[in-house]
Structure formats: structure tokens, C-alpha cells
Amino acid sequence: MKLVALMFLVACGGSTPAPVTPEVTAPIEPAKPPPDTGGFRLVAPATLEYTPVDPKQPNGPALAPVSGGVGGGGSYFLRLPAGYKPGLHTHTADYHAVVVSGTPRHWLAGGELKAKPLGPGSYWFQPGKLPHGDECVGSESCILFFILSAPFDSIPAPTAKPGKADNYLLVARADVTFAPMDPAKPDGPKLGIVSGDPKTGPVAFLIEIPPGGTAGLHTHTSEYHAIVVAGAPVHWLPHEPDEGQPVTPGTYWFQPGGYVHGDRCTGSTPCVTFGMMAKPLDAKPAD
Numbered sequence: 001m002k003l004v005a006l007m008f009l010v011a012c013g014g015s016t017p018a019p020v021t022p023e024v025t026a027p028i029e030p031a032k033p034p035p036d037t038g039g040f041r042l043v044a045p046a047t048l049e050y051t052p053v054d055p056k057q058p059n060g061p062a063l064a065p066v067s068g069g070v071g072g073g074g075s076y077f078l079r080l081p082a083g084y085k086p087g088l089h090t091h092t093a094d095y096h097a098v099v100v101s102g103t104p105r106h107w108l109a110g111g112e113l114k115a116k117p118l119g120p121g122s123y124w125f126q127p128g129k130l131p132h133g134d135e136c137v138g139s140e141s142c143i144l145f146f147i148l149s150a151p152f153d154s155i156p157a158p159t160a161k162p163g164k165a166d167n168y169l170l171v172a173r174a175d176v177t178f179a180p181m182d183p184a185k186p187d188g189p190k191l192g193i194v195s196g197d198p199k200t201g202p203v204a205f206l207i208e209i210p211p212g213g214t215a216g217l218h219t220h221t222s223e224y225h226a227i228v229v230a231g232a233p234v235h236w237l238p239h240e241p242d243e244g245q246p247v248t249p250g251t252y253w254f255q256p257g258g259y260v261h262g263d264r265c266t267g268s269t270p271c272v273t274f275g276m277m278a279k280p281l282d283a284k285p286a287d
Helices: 002-011
Strands: 041-043 062-068 074-080 095-101 103-108 123-126 132-137 142-148 169-171 190-196 203-209 224-230 232-236 252-255 262-266 271-277
Touching: 041 062, 062 252, 074 252, 095 224, 103 142, 123 190, 169 190, 203 262, 232 271, 262 271
Parallel strands: none
Antiparallel strands: 041 252, 062 074, 074 142, 095 123, 095 142, 103 132, 123 169, 190 203, 203 271, 224 252, 224 271, 232 262
């Protein structure tokens, strides 16, 4: 029967139909799992969500939390409106503070007359329960970054007398002394210790990278908090294309210990970053 049908097609001028080749599709590759970054976080200033410290003062001080911490503490940005001066007060928790922008003043009870305006990169350690005052001078708001050992609170103490300073410390940015991180490269990245012992931790510090400079891929034993104070640095992870993108002053990141990352400075001015480590300050080149 098949032969007869074929002869009929030929006789009618037809042609033998071409065999049908089944369509072959490439197997779908499973999606690659996201890289393990150990909980790394980078927060741009434009993404911060500020909430008034006192709901009755919507234009007053405002907080923007960025990470939790041990014992109920954490890290926060605090925004003070221009001209704000709350009077003497205390906090339950100890805290570390760095000036991000604006021109604040900070003093202990009895020391207001000697308190000087502080520029970005200035640092202080404020012991809990120790009366102190703050003021945001100038025409722009003041942005501070806090690392607290317990939840944030503010308790008015208008009649407080000068207390024992304990381990209170204030270091103006202009007073920070920098030294090359590698003595063989005096024009490379520089380190300025502002608090603590870099051999044991905890330690607070400023790192300055010259324009075009790079720290290369490396790791640290300790996790750390970082705030960009000046310049257009890049903090990047190995999986990021083009070695990451520049960020602006006020950018925050949390870098877990033991995870590879790199740092470099773009633009035409030095890049300055504040860092806070709980453990010794070290840097190990990545393999």
C-alpha cells in the first residue's frame, strides 16, 4: 500500500515529504545559589529610614537603625537638626560615635565653654550614665553614627553636676595621627587609631586611601562596622563585576570577619573611612 501511494505521488508530480526532525532544546541549568557573604550589608544614605526619637517632635532628633548588636545594642545614624541643643542628658548604654557630616559639639557636664565644633571623622566614646551635652552648630543638620552596647535612650539631666570622666574620650578629626599601613609604601593607605588597642581590640580607627590607591583583596579576623567619611571609595566583594562601584560619604557597611573583600579609592581626593572592630585589627592578603 505504501509503495502504491509513493508511485501515485511521483506520477502526479509530487515529492516525497521531508522527514520531520524533532526540535532539540538545551537543558535548563539550575540557578546558581547566591554567594555566601556571611551577612555582609551595605547601606546607602538615601535608603536610611529615620524615625523621630520623640514622636511629639517630628522635626527633632531622628534615628535610623542599620544593624543589631550583642546585648540589645546596635548601630544607628542619629540626625540632629541645625541649631539643636537638648541640654544635659544621659544614656543608659555606653556608646561610640563618629561625626559623618555637619558640625556638632559634644561635652561633659561643666565643659560646655571649652567644647569646640567637630568635623567629619571626629570620634568620641561616651560612658553610660555620665551627664553630657550636644549641640548642632552651623546651618546644616548633623549626622552622627552610634554603636551602642544596649538599646538607645535619652534621659534629661538639666541640673547634673560634673561627674567622674572614667574612660570618656573625644578625638577631633584634626588631631588624628596617620601612619602608613605598610612602611615600605609611605604613599599608600594610612591608618589612624582613635580608640582602643589594635593588638587586642576593640579598636576604632580611620583609614585614608589616596586617589587611585587600593588595599587589594584581603580578610580580617574581626567583623567590623564602617562609615565613609570622605571621598568616593569602593568596598567590593569578589563576585561583584568591575570590582564594585563607588559610594558616597555617609555610606555604611558591615563586613563579617574571615570573608574576602577589597577596598580602593576613586576620584581625585583621598578616601577616608571610619571603622570599629571588636577583635584585633589585622589584614591578611587573600590567596
